[in-house]
Amino acid sequence: MPLRRLTAARSLVIVAGLQFLALSALAAAPPAAPRAAPRLRNVIFLIPDGMGTAAVTLLREYEGRPTHLDSLLVGVCRTYSADSKVTDSAAAVTALACGIKTNNRMIGLDPAGRPVANLLEAAQSRGLATGLVVTSRITHATPAGFAAHVPERNQEEQIAAQMLEHRIDVLLGGGREYFLPRSAGGKRLDDRNLVSAARAQGYQYVATAAELRGPLRRPLLGLFDDDHMTYEADRDPAAEPSLAEMTGKTLDLLATDPDGFFVMIEGSRIDHAEHDDDAGATRYEMQAFDAAVGAAVSFARRDGQTLVVATADHETGGLSLGRLRSGNSLYAYYPEVLRGVRASGWKMVQAIRTGASGDSVLRVWAGLDSLGDADRTLLAEGIAGDDVSLDHNLNEIVSRRALIGWTTYGHTGIDVGLYAFGPGAELFRGVHDNTDVAGLIAGLMGFDLAGLTAKLRAR
Numbered sequence: 001m002p003l004r005r006l007t008a009a010r011s012l013v014i015v016a017g018l019q020f021l022a023l024s025a026l027a028a029a030p031p032a033a034p035r036a037a038p039r040l041r042n043v044i045f046l047i048p049d050g051m052g053t054a055a056v057t058l059l060r061e062y063e064g065r066p067t068h069l070d071s072l073l074v075g076v077c078r079t080y081s082a083d084s085k086v087t088d089s090a091a092a093v094t095a096l097a098c099g100i101k102t103n104n105r106m107i108g109l110d111p112a113g114r115p116v117a118n119l120l121e122a123a124q125s126r127g128l129a130t131g132l133v134v135t136s137r138i139t140h141a142t143p144a145g146f147a148a149h150v151p152e153r154n155q156e157e158q159i160a161a162q163m164l165e166h167r168i169d170v171l172l173g174g175g176r177e178y179f180l181p182r183s184a185g186g187k188r189l190d191d192r193n194l195v196s197a198a199r200a201q202g203y204q205y206v207a208t209a210a211e212l213r214g215p216l217r218r219p220l221l222g223l224f225d226d227d228h229m230t231y232e233a234d235r236d237p238a239a240e241p242s243l244a245e246m247t248g249k250t251l252d253l254l255a256t257d258p259d260g261f262f263v264m265i266e267g268s269r270i271d272h273a274e275h276d277d278d279a280g281a282t283r284y285e286m287q288a289f290d291a292a293v294g295a296a297v298s299f300a301r302r303d304g305q306t307l308v309v310a311t312a313d314h315e316t317g318g319l320s321l322g323r324l325r326s327g328n329s330l331y332a333y334y335p336e337v338l339r340g341v342r343a344s345g346w347k348m349v350q351a352i353r354t355g356a357s358g359d360s361v362l363r364v365w366a367g368l369d370s371l372g373d374a375d376r377t378l379l380a381e382g383i384a385g386d387d388v389s390l391d392h393n394l395n396e397i398v399s400r401r402a403l404i405g406w407t408t409y410g411h412t413g414i415d416v417g418l419y420a421f422g423p424g425a426e427l428f429r430g431v432h433d434n435t436d437v438a439g440l441i442a443g444l445m446g447f448d449l450a451g452l453t454a455k456l457r458a459r
């Protein structure tokens with residue numbers, strides 16, 4: 001990484017608003033010595049799981065104004081894994097966190113099964129404070145990529161244990177079930193209680209939004225749900241905090257570290273909404289993620305020494321804005337249909353399975369008053385089928401009305417947007433492989449991922 005470019009980038013930030021002076025400084029920059037450059041102290045790495053650029057367009061058109069992400073767009077990332085054109089979240093996070101391609105389902109290991117160091121470990125080795133903030137189980141693939149090395153992403157008991165061994169300063173999300181033994185209502189088969197273990201390590205433990213709104217200290221473990229946190233569409237703000245609220249609390253706690261911090265913040269459930277082909281829930285998840293981006297950028301603007309990077313691990317659902325209707329290509333789609341959607345498809349399934357009629361559920365929770373024949377067929381088939389088919393069919397009724405299309409209940413292989421703000425942001429411009437992101441962050445921060453990987457393997 002050319003030091004001159006880095007110095008120039010920092011100059012631009014320092015004299016923000018005085019662009020003429022900054023450009024003069026760029027032209028006249030003396031040969032840069034590393035110690036002369038102002039420090040880039042902090043990194044906020046935001047991962048919107050499953051977010052393609054269509055999801056950003058949908059949010060922008062729904063809101064009728066630019067998103068926070070829009071002003072940060074600098075490039076795109078390719079997402080393929082070592083063994084497939086379509087990555088899963090495990091291989092993708094290994095690329096983003098460790099800078100290497102690996103096989104689907106593997107976390108923090110190369111395809112031969114050897115451990116590879118990640119950005120959070122590199123930050124810790126330099127004395128930075130660290131954090132992981134998610135809305136899925138915190139033992140899910142994306143956060144695991146910054147705190148674990150396992151051959152199979154489903155090894156969530158091991159992931160929880162490795163996460164605690166890392167002594168990360170702030171851990172917030174769902175997934176209490178993998179921290180508790182079965183005797184305490186959890187899923188751990190080894191009978192360990194990792195919440196007790198965390199307390200013994202000195203962690204403050206919080207489990208409700210109210211507790212997160214009280215006095216906090218580092219290290220902090222917050223587990224707000226047994227499983228994933230509730231979809232944003234269905235979330236009770238009195239019970240569970242929003243992603244933006246968790247982001248704000250985390251930045252407050254980490255910003256006091258004199259050495260700086262590294263934090264990964266994931267909009268985990270954009271992916272889940274899109275696995276359900278649920279346009280309404282996707283809109284809510286996108287709003288929640290974009291609010292967290294706004295919180296991160298306003299921190300970085302105030303601070304001036306913080307790099308914000310955001311990129312998805314892959315796209316999910318094959319979301320498209322515009323679709324065939326009865327064999328006809330219509331040049332339209334209607335994001336305003338989603339204004340009537342006030343619950344996830346799964347909440348509507350629960351309402352129907354506990355006695356509400358399909359018509360009333362679609363009227364009250366999806367804002368659909370008049371159902372056509374094709375809607376009624378989908379509804380009847382869904383009700384006669386299992387919960388997954390009912391969820392899919394309810395979501396399909398809404399998507400058809402909005403002319404929003406989906407190609408899969410899984411992931412796709414398209415490029416995803418790359419967003420950056422702060423010192424060094426210009427280095428992220430262009431078409432990148434997802435492995436470049438870790439390399440660029442490591443280069444800017446002076447992290448030695450290769451050296452740390454060698455140490456991991458020598459253990």
Ligand SMILES: [Zn+2]
Nearest residue numbers: 049050089313
């Ligand atoms: Zn993912």
